[in-house]
């Protein structure tokens with residue numbers, strides 16, 4: 001199959017259109033359900049895929065991303081630090097304070113690696129290049145990279161030898177050598193670069209900027225193109241193998257779920273969109289779902 005073959009896929013809402021900025025979809029293999037966050041509403045949500053039943057937990061500061069913890073519960077990377085959320089009792093307990101000035105930045109996209117370390121990037125509120133990437137292990141944060149605006153797209157190749165990471169504002173996705181045993185990363189190299197929106201360019205002509213991503217068992221990188229109304233599947237060499245056109249302008253991140261990990265769940269945003277766009281795109285703010293041929297990698301668990 002070639003690029004731009006969305007007509008072959010049935011893309012539909014997995015749940016209600018409630019999110020202002022949905023992010024960090026996370027499939028729980030144990031519970032067979034989807035967790036995600038709504039950043040500005042300060043919520044963690046849990047979507048039951050069969051009934052579309054939704055529940056949520058209210059937080060005190062914005063969550064950027066979440067991870068399942070080995071032994072139970074969720075880790076929530078919030079503006080002011082990393083928190084443990086007990087999803088049975090609702091109890092929240094801080095694990096570590098934010099390792100940056102949380103009046104100017106907040107945590108954004110992140111995931112645990114296959115050894116259970118949590119890699120979490122930040123976003124600069126003023127969209128200045130002061131954001132970075134942190135690694136949380138053994139109770140401590142370590143700065144692993146800096147000097148970007150919007151850290152996003154963290155994922156690993158199936159053999160764990162490559163790590164992917166992006167700067168949404170720069171429209172760039174990077175690939176880095178990754179040492180699973182030590183958690184060390186190499187120099188970043190360009191994996192994929194997308195065109196910036198030019199002055200006066202119609203939104204319909206703009207392809208979007210790389211946001212959250214997920215890797216499938218063939219090592220391909222599925223990336224949500226924020227404001228581009230599409231999801232791309234990139235080969236391990238960074239070439240576009242497939243484009244799925246979406247019914248919403250702002251997809252934020254895909255993840256694989258379902259019993260066979262062949263359902264792609266995609267969070268979306270509705271915040272800041274025009275009334276005209278929202279009227280034309282009633283699924284903005286939904287989690288979308290679409291069945292695909294190639295399974296994804298199951299999420300890694302965070303080790304505390």
Ligand SMILES: O=C1O[C@H](CS(=O)(=O)O)[C@@H](O)[C@H](O)[C@H]1O
Pocket residue numbers: 021023039108109123150152168169209210211212226252
């Ligand atoms: O806050 C966020 O916003 C960005 C969108 S933007 O490029 O700053 O417009 C999105 O990529 C990011 O994931 C989200 O958390």
